[in-house]
Amino acid sequence: MKKLGMALGLVACFVMAFGVLAVAADKYPNGCADCHVKELAFQPLIKKLYPKHPGVSPTMDINGCLKCHKAGSKLALNTKMHDSHQKAKIACDACHIMKDGKATAELKGVKK
Ligand code: HEC
Ligand code: HEC
Ligand code: HEC
Known part of the structure:
Protein backbone atom coordinates (compact mmCIF):
# COMPACT_ATOMS: atom_id res chain seq x y z
CA MET A 1 0.00 0.00 0.00
CA LYS A 2 2.80 2.36 0.94
CA LYS A 3 4.52 1.66 -2.37
CA LEU A 4 1.35 2.36 -4.27
CA GLY A 5 1.00 5.66 -2.41
CA MET A 6 4.53 6.62 -3.38
CA ALA A 7 3.96 5.63 -6.98
CA LEU A 8 0.82 7.75 -7.11
CA GLY A 9 2.72 10.61 -5.47
CA LEU A 10 5.39 10.38 -8.15
CA VAL A 11 2.77 10.35 -10.90
CA ALA A 12 1.22 13.46 -9.35
CA CYS A 13 4.64 15.16 -9.31
CA PHE A 14 5.16 14.37 -12.98
CA VAL A 15 1.74 15.65 -13.91
CA MET A 16 2.42 18.87 -12.04
CA ALA A 17 5.89 19.27 -13.50
CA PHE A 18 4.56 18.77 -17.01
CA GLY A 19 1.74 21.17 -16.32
CA VAL A 20 4.28 23.84 -15.43
CA LEU A 21 6.41 22.95 -18.44
CA ALA A 22 3.42 23.14 -20.75
CA VAL A 23 2.72 26.66 -19.52
CA ALA A 24 6.38 27.65 -19.69
CA ALA A 25 6.58 26.26 -23.23
CA ASP A 26 4.16 28.89 -24.53
CA LYS A 27 6.65 31.04 -26.37
CA TYR A 28 4.06 33.62 -27.34
CA PRO A 29 1.75 34.16 -24.38
CA ASN A 30 0.76 37.58 -25.71
CA GLY A 31 0.27 36.57 -29.34
CA CYS A 32 1.02 39.32 -31.89
CA ALA A 33 2.72 41.51 -29.30
CA ASP A 34 5.48 38.94 -28.70
CA CYS A 35 6.70 39.10 -32.29
CA HIS A 36 5.65 42.50 -33.53
CA VAL A 37 8.23 44.60 -31.70
CA LYS A 38 11.21 46.65 -32.89
CA GLU A 39 11.50 46.54 -36.69
CA LEU A 40 8.42 44.28 -36.83
CA ALA A 41 6.35 46.69 -34.70
CA PHE A 42 2.95 47.34 -36.28
CA GLN A 43 3.48 51.03 -36.98
CA PRO A 44 6.62 50.79 -39.16
CA LEU A 45 5.55 47.44 -40.66
CA ILE A 46 2.12 48.63 -41.83
CA LYS A 47 3.56 51.90 -43.06
CA LYS A 48 6.14 50.05 -45.14
CA LEU A 49 3.82 47.35 -46.54
CA TYR A 50 0.64 49.41 -46.96
CA PRO A 51 1.53 53.05 -47.53
CA LYS A 52 -2.14 53.97 -48.00
CA HIS A 53 -3.21 52.36 -44.70
CA PRO A 54 -4.83 54.69 -42.12
CA GLY A 55 -2.43 55.89 -39.43
CA VAL A 56 -1.32 53.36 -36.81
CA SER A 57 -0.02 54.78 -33.53
CA PRO A 58 3.25 53.44 -32.06
CA THR A 59 1.35 51.85 -29.17
CA MET A 60 -1.47 50.28 -31.16
CA ASP A 61 -1.89 46.58 -30.42
CA ILE A 62 -4.32 43.95 -31.71
CA ASN A 63 -7.14 45.59 -29.77
CA GLY A 64 -6.61 48.75 -31.81
CA CYS A 65 -6.48 46.81 -35.09
CA LEU A 66 -9.74 45.01 -34.32
CA LYS A 67 -11.61 48.30 -33.97
CA CYS A 68 -11.51 48.54 -37.75
CA HIS A 69 -10.71 44.95 -38.66
CA LYS A 70 -13.80 43.39 -37.12
CA ALA A 71 -14.28 39.63 -37.32
CA GLY A 72 -16.64 38.75 -40.14
CA SER A 73 -16.35 42.16 -41.79
CA LYS A 74 -14.77 42.92 -45.13
CA LEU A 75 -11.60 43.94 -43.29
CA ALA A 76 -11.46 40.82 -41.08
CA LEU A 77 -7.85 39.91 -40.37
CA ASN A 78 -8.14 36.20 -40.97
CA THR A 79 -7.59 36.52 -44.70
CA LYS A 80 -4.31 37.76 -46.09
CA MET A 81 -2.44 37.92 -42.80
CA HIS A 82 -3.51 34.37 -42.02
CA ASP A 83 -1.95 33.15 -45.26
CA SER A 84 1.28 35.06 -44.82
CA HIS A 85 1.85 33.72 -41.29
CA GLN A 86 1.04 30.22 -42.44
CA LYS A 87 3.63 30.57 -45.19
CA ALA A 88 6.08 31.66 -42.50
CA LYS A 89 5.21 28.38 -40.66
CA LYS A 102 -7.41 23.08 -31.72
CA ALA A 103 -7.37 26.81 -32.40
CA THR A 104 -10.45 28.56 -31.03
CA ALA A 105 -11.63 31.72 -32.75
CA GLU A 106 -10.19 33.64 -29.80
CA LEU A 107 -6.89 35.45 -30.05
CA LYS A 108 -4.30 35.95 -27.34
CA GLY A 109 -3.91 39.51 -26.15
CA VAL A 110 -7.46 40.53 -27.02
CA LYS A 111 -9.30 42.35 -24.27
CA LYS A 112 -12.89 41.36 -23.80
C1 HEC B 1 -8.74 53.26 -38.58
C2 HEC B 1 -9.06 51.94 -39.06
C3 HEC B 1 -7.91 50.92 -39.10
C4 HEC B 1 -7.09 50.52 -38.07
C5 HEC B 1 -7.05 51.03 -36.65
C6 HEC B 1 -6.25 49.47 -38.62
N1 HEC B 1 -6.56 49.25 -39.93
FE1 HEC B 1 -5.69 47.91 -41.19
N2 HEC B 1 -6.79 48.59 -42.75
C7 HEC B 1 -7.76 49.57 -42.67
C8 HEC B 1 -8.32 49.83 -43.98
C9 HEC B 1 -9.41 50.83 -44.31
C10 HEC B 1 -7.65 48.93 -44.87
C11 HEC B 1 -7.87 48.78 -46.37
C12 HEC B 1 -7.16 49.86 -47.11
C13 HEC B 1 -5.81 49.44 -47.47
O1 HEC B 1 -5.65 48.36 -48.03
O2 HEC B 1 -4.86 50.18 -47.18
C14 HEC B 1 -6.70 48.18 -44.06
C15 HEC B 1 -5.85 47.21 -44.56
C16 HEC B 1 -5.02 46.42 -43.79
C17 HEC B 1 -4.24 45.32 -44.27
C18 HEC B 1 -4.18 44.85 -45.69
C19 HEC B 1 -5.27 43.84 -45.87
C20 HEC B 1 -5.26 43.17 -47.17
O3 HEC B 1 -5.73 42.05 -47.19
O4 HEC B 1 -4.84 43.77 -48.15
C21 HEC B 1 -3.59 44.78 -43.19
C22 HEC B 1 -2.68 43.59 -43.20
C23 HEC B 1 -3.94 45.57 -42.04
N3 HEC B 1 -4.82 46.56 -42.42
C24 HEC B 1 -3.48 45.34 -40.78
C25 HEC B 1 -3.75 46.14 -39.68
C26 HEC B 1 -3.16 45.94 -38.36
C27 HEC B 1 -2.19 44.84 -38.00
C28 HEC B 1 -3.66 46.93 -37.55
C29 HEC B 1 -3.33 47.19 -36.11
C30 HEC B 1 -1.95 47.51 -35.84
C31 HEC B 1 -4.57 47.73 -38.36
N4 HEC B 1 -4.59 47.21 -39.63
C32 HEC B 1 -5.30 48.80 -37.89
C33 HEC B 1 -8.16 50.22 -41.52
C34 HEC B 1 -7.57 50.13 -40.27
C1 HEC C 1 -0.40 35.33 -36.91
C2 HEC C 1 -1.51 35.02 -36.08
C3 HEC C 1 -2.38 33.85 -36.47
C4 HEC C 1 -1.99 32.56 -36.71
C5 HEC C 1 -0.58 31.98 -36.71
C6 HEC C 1 -3.19 31.83 -36.99
N1 HEC C 1 -4.27 32.65 -36.90
FE1 HEC C 1 -6.23 32.13 -37.06
N2 HEC C 1 -6.79 34.07 -36.89
C7 HEC C 1 -5.93 35.13 -36.68
C8 HEC C 1 -6.68 36.37 -36.72
C9 HEC C 1 -6.10 37.75 -36.51
C10 HEC C 1 -8.01 36.01 -36.94
C11 HEC C 1 -9.21 36.95 -37.05
C12 HEC C 1 -9.85 37.02 -35.69
C13 HEC C 1 -10.89 38.04 -35.56
O1 HEC C 1 -11.22 38.68 -36.55
O2 HEC C 1 -11.39 38.20 -34.42
C14 HEC C 1 -8.06 34.56 -37.03
C15 HEC C 1 -9.22 33.81 -37.19
C16 HEC C 1 -9.27 32.44 -37.13
C17 HEC C 1 -10.48 31.66 -37.01
C18 HEC C 1 -11.90 32.19 -36.88
C19 HEC C 1 -12.37 32.81 -38.15
C20 HEC C 1 -12.43 31.81 -39.29
O3 HEC C 1 -11.76 32.03 -40.29
O4 HEC C 1 -13.14 30.81 -39.15
C21 HEC C 1 -10.09 30.34 -37.01
C22 HEC C 1 -11.00 29.14 -36.88
C23 HEC C 1 -8.65 30.31 -37.09
N3 HEC C 1 -8.17 31.60 -37.16
C24 HEC C 1 -7.89 29.16 -37.12
C25 HEC C 1 -6.50 29.11 -37.22
C26 HEC C 1 -5.72 27.89 -37.37
C27 HEC C 1 -6.30 26.49 -37.42
C28 HEC C 1 -4.40 28.26 -37.42
C29 HEC C 1 -3.17 27.40 -37.61
C30 HEC C 1 -3.16 26.59 -38.82
C31 HEC C 1 -4.38 29.72 -37.31
N4 HEC C 1 -5.67 30.19 -37.21
C32 HEC C 1 -3.23 30.48 -37.28
C33 HEC C 1 -4.58 35.04 -36.46
C34 HEC C 1 -3.81 33.91 -36.59
C1 HEC D 1 5.52 34.09 -33.96
C2 HEC D 1 5.70 35.46 -34.39
C3 HEC D 1 4.50 36.21 -34.91
C4 HEC D 1 3.26 36.35 -34.32
C5 HEC D 1 2.78 35.72 -33.03
C6 HEC D 1 2.52 37.25 -35.15
N1 HEC D 1 3.27 37.63 -36.24
FE1 HEC D 1 2.68 38.88 -37.72
N2 HEC D 1 4.43 38.53 -38.70
C7 HEC D 1 5.48 37.79 -38.22
C8 HEC D 1 6.53 37.74 -39.22
C9 HEC D 1 7.87 37.03 -39.07
C10 HEC D 1 6.06 38.49 -40.32
C11 HEC D 1 6.75 38.74 -41.64
C12 HEC D 1 7.41 40.07 -41.65
C13 HEC D 1 7.91 40.47 -43.01
O1 HEC D 1 7.45 39.91 -44.01
O2 HEC D 1 8.75 41.36 -43.06
C14 HEC D 1 4.75 38.99 -39.95
C15 HEC D 1 3.96 39.80 -40.75
C16 HEC D 1 2.79 40.41 -40.38
C17 HEC D 1 2.04 41.37 -41.16
C18 HEC D 1 2.42 41.88 -42.53
C19 HEC D 1 2.17 40.83 -43.59
C20 HEC D 1 0.75 40.79 -43.99
O3 HEC D 1 0.20 39.68 -44.12
O4 HEC D 1 0.13 41.84 -44.20
C21 HEC D 1 0.94 41.71 -40.44
C22 HEC D 1 -0.14 42.69 -40.82
C23 HEC D 1 0.99 40.97 -39.19
N3 HEC D 1 2.12 40.19 -39.20
C24 HEC D 1 0.04 41.03 -38.20
C25 HEC D 1 0.00 40.18 -37.09
C26 HEC D 1 -1.10 40.13 -36.15
C27 HEC D 1 -2.33 41.00 -36.20
C28 HEC D 1 -0.76 39.16 -35.24
C29 HEC D 1 -1.59 38.65 -34.07
C30 HEC D 1 -2.95 38.22 -34.36
C31 HEC D 1 0.53 38.63 -35.60
N4 HEC D 1 0.95 39.26 -36.74
C32 HEC D 1 1.21 37.66 -34.90
C33 HEC D 1 5.55 37.17 -37.00
C34 HEC D 1 4.49 37.03 -36.11
Whole structure:
Protein backbone atom coordinates (compact mmCIF):
# COMPACT_ATOMS: atom_id res chain seq x y z
CA MET A 1 0.00 0.00 0.00
CA LYS A 2 2.80 2.36 0.94
CA LYS A 3 4.52 1.66 -2.37
CA LEU A 4 1.35 2.36 -4.27
CA GLY A 5 1.00 5.66 -2.41
CA MET A 6 4.53 6.62 -3.38
CA ALA A 7 3.96 5.63 -6.98
CA LEU A 8 0.82 7.75 -7.11
CA GLY A 9 2.72 10.61 -5.47
CA LEU A 10 5.39 10.38 -8.15
CA VAL A 11 2.77 10.35 -10.90
CA ALA A 12 1.22 13.46 -9.35
CA CYS A 13 4.64 15.16 -9.31
CA PHE A 14 5.16 14.37 -12.98
CA VAL A 15 1.74 15.65 -13.91
CA MET A 16 2.42 18.87 -12.04
CA ALA A 17 5.89 19.27 -13.50
CA PHE A 18 4.56 18.77 -17.01
CA GLY A 19 1.74 21.17 -16.32
CA VAL A 20 4.28 23.84 -15.43
CA LEU A 21 6.41 22.95 -18.44
CA ALA A 22 3.42 23.14 -20.75
CA VAL A 23 2.72 26.66 -19.52
CA ALA A 24 6.38 27.65 -19.69
CA ALA A 25 6.58 26.26 -23.23
CA ASP A 26 4.16 28.89 -24.53
CA LYS A 27 6.65 31.04 -26.37
CA TYR A 28 4.06 33.62 -27.34
CA PRO A 29 1.75 34.16 -24.38
CA ASN A 30 0.76 37.58 -25.71
CA GLY A 31 0.27 36.57 -29.34
CA CYS A 32 1.02 39.32 -31.89
CA ALA A 33 2.72 41.51 -29.30
CA ASP A 34 5.48 38.94 -28.70
CA CYS A 35 6.70 39.10 -32.29
CA HIS A 36 5.65 42.50 -33.53
CA VAL A 37 8.23 44.60 -31.70
CA LYS A 38 11.21 46.65 -32.89
CA GLU A 39 11.50 46.54 -36.69
CA LEU A 40 8.42 44.28 -36.83
CA ALA A 41 6.35 46.69 -34.70
CA PHE A 42 2.95 47.34 -36.28
CA GLN A 43 3.48 51.03 -36.98
CA PRO A 44 6.62 50.79 -39.16
CA LEU A 45 5.55 47.44 -40.66
CA ILE A 46 2.12 48.63 -41.83
CA LYS A 47 3.56 51.90 -43.06
CA LYS A 48 6.14 50.05 -45.14
CA LEU A 49 3.82 47.35 -46.54
CA TYR A 50 0.64 49.41 -46.96
CA PRO A 51 1.53 53.05 -47.53
CA LYS A 52 -2.14 53.97 -48.00
CA HIS A 53 -3.21 52.36 -44.70
CA PRO A 54 -4.83 54.69 -42.12
CA GLY A 55 -2.43 55.89 -39.43
CA VAL A 56 -1.32 53.36 -36.81
CA SER A 57 -0.02 54.78 -33.53
CA PRO A 58 3.25 53.44 -32.06
CA THR A 59 1.35 51.85 -29.17
CA MET A 60 -1.47 50.28 -31.16
CA ASP A 61 -1.89 46.58 -30.42
CA ILE A 62 -4.32 43.95 -31.71
CA ASN A 63 -7.14 45.59 -29.77
CA GLY A 64 -6.61 48.75 -31.81
CA CYS A 65 -6.48 46.81 -35.09
CA LEU A 66 -9.74 45.01 -34.32
CA LYS A 67 -11.61 48.30 -33.97
CA CYS A 68 -11.51 48.54 -37.75
CA HIS A 69 -10.71 44.95 -38.66
CA LYS A 70 -13.80 43.39 -37.12
CA ALA A 71 -14.28 39.63 -37.32
CA GLY A 72 -16.64 38.75 -40.14
CA SER A 73 -16.35 42.16 -41.79
CA LYS A 74 -14.77 42.92 -45.13
CA LEU A 75 -11.60 43.94 -43.29
CA ALA A 76 -11.46 40.82 -41.08
CA LEU A 77 -7.85 39.91 -40.37
CA ASN A 78 -8.14 36.20 -40.97
CA THR A 79 -7.59 36.52 -44.70
CA LYS A 80 -4.31 37.76 -46.09
CA MET A 81 -2.44 37.92 -42.80
CA HIS A 82 -3.51 34.37 -42.02
CA ASP A 83 -1.95 33.15 -45.26
CA SER A 84 1.28 35.06 -44.82
CA HIS A 85 1.85 33.72 -41.29
CA GLN A 86 1.04 30.22 -42.44
CA LYS A 87 3.63 30.57 -45.19
CA ALA A 88 6.08 31.66 -42.50
CA LYS A 89 5.21 28.38 -40.66
CA ILE A 90 3.96 30.17 -37.57
CA ALA A 91 1.92 27.77 -35.43
CA CYS A 92 -1.74 28.40 -34.71
CA ASP A 93 -1.04 28.64 -30.99
CA ALA A 94 1.25 31.64 -31.46
CA CYS A 95 -1.87 33.74 -31.99
CA HIS A 96 -4.84 31.66 -30.92
CA ILE A 97 -6.09 30.45 -27.58
CA MET A 98 -6.19 26.68 -28.01
CA LYS A 99 -8.73 24.20 -26.72
CA ASP A 100 -8.22 20.42 -26.95
CA GLY A 101 -5.33 20.98 -29.34
CA LYS A 102 -7.41 23.08 -31.72
CA ALA A 103 -7.37 26.81 -32.40
CA THR A 104 -10.45 28.56 -31.03
CA ALA A 105 -11.63 31.72 -32.75
CA GLU A 106 -10.19 33.64 -29.80
CA LEU A 107 -6.89 35.45 -30.05
CA LYS A 108 -4.30 35.95 -27.34
CA GLY A 109 -3.91 39.51 -26.15
CA VAL A 110 -7.46 40.53 -27.02
CA LYS A 111 -9.30 42.35 -24.27
CA LYS A 112 -12.89 41.36 -23.80
C1 HEC B 1 -8.74 53.26 -38.58
C2 HEC B 1 -9.06 51.94 -39.06
C3 HEC B 1 -7.91 50.92 -39.10
C4 HEC B 1 -7.09 50.52 -38.07
C5 HEC B 1 -7.05 51.03 -36.65
C6 HEC B 1 -6.25 49.47 -38.62
N1 HEC B 1 -6.56 49.25 -39.93
FE1 HEC B 1 -5.69 47.91 -41.19
N2 HEC B 1 -6.79 48.59 -42.75
C7 HEC B 1 -7.76 49.57 -42.67
C8 HEC B 1 -8.32 49.83 -43.98
C9 HEC B 1 -9.41 50.83 -44.31
C10 HEC B 1 -7.65 48.93 -44.87
C11 HEC B 1 -7.87 48.78 -46.37
C12 HEC B 1 -7.16 49.86 -47.11
C13 HEC B 1 -5.81 49.44 -47.47
O1 HEC B 1 -5.65 48.36 -48.03
O2 HEC B 1 -4.86 50.18 -47.18
C14 HEC B 1 -6.70 48.18 -44.06
C15 HEC B 1 -5.85 47.21 -44.56
C16 HEC B 1 -5.02 46.42 -43.79
C17 HEC B 1 -4.24 45.32 -44.27
C18 HEC B 1 -4.18 44.85 -45.69
C19 HEC B 1 -5.27 43.84 -45.87
C20 HEC B 1 -5.26 43.17 -47.17
O3 HEC B 1 -5.73 42.05 -47.19
O4 HEC B 1 -4.84 43.77 -48.15
C21 HEC B 1 -3.59 44.78 -43.19
C22 HEC B 1 -2.68 43.59 -43.20
C23 HEC B 1 -3.94 45.57 -42.04
N3 HEC B 1 -4.82 46.56 -42.42
C24 HEC B 1 -3.48 45.34 -40.78
C25 HEC B 1 -3.75 46.14 -39.68
C26 HEC B 1 -3.16 45.94 -38.36
C27 HEC B 1 -2.19 44.84 -38.00
C28 HEC B 1 -3.66 46.93 -37.55
C29 HEC B 1 -3.33 47.19 -36.11
C30 HEC B 1 -1.95 47.51 -35.84
C31 HEC B 1 -4.57 47.73 -38.36
N4 HEC B 1 -4.59 47.21 -39.63
C32 HEC B 1 -5.30 48.80 -37.89
C33 HEC B 1 -8.16 50.22 -41.52
C34 HEC B 1 -7.57 50.13 -40.27
C1 HEC C 1 -0.40 35.33 -36.91
C2 HEC C 1 -1.51 35.02 -36.08
C3 HEC C 1 -2.38 33.85 -36.47
C4 HEC C 1 -1.99 32.56 -36.71
C5 HEC C 1 -0.58 31.98 -36.71
C6 HEC C 1 -3.19 31.83 -36.99
N1 HEC C 1 -4.27 32.65 -36.90
FE1 HEC C 1 -6.23 32.13 -37.06
N2 HEC C 1 -6.79 34.07 -36.89
C7 HEC C 1 -5.93 35.13 -36.68
C8 HEC C 1 -6.68 36.37 -36.72
C9 HEC C 1 -6.10 37.75 -36.51
C10 HEC C 1 -8.01 36.01 -36.94
C11 HEC C 1 -9.21 36.95 -37.05
C12 HEC C 1 -9.85 37.02 -35.69
C13 HEC C 1 -10.89 38.04 -35.56
O1 HEC C 1 -11.22 38.68 -36.55
O2 HEC C 1 -11.39 38.20 -34.42
C14 HEC C 1 -8.06 34.56 -37.03
C15 HEC C 1 -9.22 33.81 -37.19
C16 HEC C 1 -9.27 32.44 -37.13
C17 HEC C 1 -10.48 31.66 -37.01
C18 HEC C 1 -11.90 32.19 -36.88
C19 HEC C 1 -12.37 32.81 -38.15
C20 HEC C 1 -12.43 31.81 -39.29
O3 HEC C 1 -11.76 32.03 -40.29
O4 HEC C 1 -13.14 30.81 -39.15
C21 HEC C 1 -10.09 30.34 -37.01
C22 HEC C 1 -11.00 29.14 -36.88
C23 HEC C 1 -8.65 30.31 -37.09
N3 HEC C 1 -8.17 31.60 -37.16
C24 HEC C 1 -7.89 29.16 -37.12
C25 HEC C 1 -6.50 29.11 -37.22
C26 HEC C 1 -5.72 27.89 -37.37
C27 HEC C 1 -6.30 26.49 -37.42
C28 HEC C 1 -4.40 28.26 -37.42
C29 HEC C 1 -3.17 27.40 -37.61
C30 HEC C 1 -3.16 26.59 -38.82
C31 HEC C 1 -4.38 29.72 -37.31
N4 HEC C 1 -5.67 30.19 -37.21
C32 HEC C 1 -3.23 30.48 -37.28
C33 HEC C 1 -4.58 35.04 -36.46
C34 HEC C 1 -3.81 33.91 -36.59
C1 HEC D 1 5.52 34.09 -33.96
C2 HEC D 1 5.70 35.46 -34.39
C3 HEC D 1 4.50 36.21 -34.91
C4 HEC D 1 3.26 36.35 -34.32
C5 HEC D 1 2.78 35.72 -33.03
C6 HEC D 1 2.52 37.25 -35.15
N1 HEC D 1 3.27 37.63 -36.24
FE1 HEC D 1 2.68 38.88 -37.72
N2 HEC D 1 4.43 38.53 -38.70
C7 HEC D 1 5.48 37.79 -38.22
C8 HEC D 1 6.53 37.74 -39.22
C9 HEC D 1 7.87 37.03 -39.07
C10 HEC D 1 6.06 38.49 -40.32
C11 HEC D 1 6.75 38.74 -41.64
C12 HEC D 1 7.41 40.07 -41.65
C13 HEC D 1 7.91 40.47 -43.01
O1 HEC D 1 7.45 39.91 -44.01
O2 HEC D 1 8.75 41.36 -43.06
C14 HEC D 1 4.75 38.99 -39.95
C15 HEC D 1 3.96 39.80 -40.75
C16 HEC D 1 2.79 40.41 -40.38
C17 HEC D 1 2.04 41.37 -41.16
C18 HEC D 1 2.42 41.88 -42.53
C19 HEC D 1 2.17 40.83 -43.59
C20 HEC D 1 0.75 40.79 -43.99
O3 HEC D 1 0.20 39.68 -44.12
O4 HEC D 1 0.13 41.84 -44.20
C21 HEC D 1 0.94 41.71 -40.44
C22 HEC D 1 -0.14 42.69 -40.82
C23 HEC D 1 0.99 40.97 -39.19
N3 HEC D 1 2.12 40.19 -39.20
C24 HEC D 1 0.04 41.03 -38.20
C25 HEC D 1 0.00 40.18 -37.09
C26 HEC D 1 -1.10 40.13 -36.15
C27 HEC D 1 -2.33 41.00 -36.20
C28 HEC D 1 -0.76 39.16 -35.24
C29 HEC D 1 -1.59 38.65 -34.07
C30 HEC D 1 -2.95 38.22 -34.36
C31 HEC D 1 0.53 38.63 -35.60
N4 HEC D 1 0.95 39.26 -36.74
C32 HEC D 1 1.21 37.66 -34.90
C33 HEC D 1 5.55 37.17 -37.00
C34 HEC D 1 4.49 37.03 -36.11
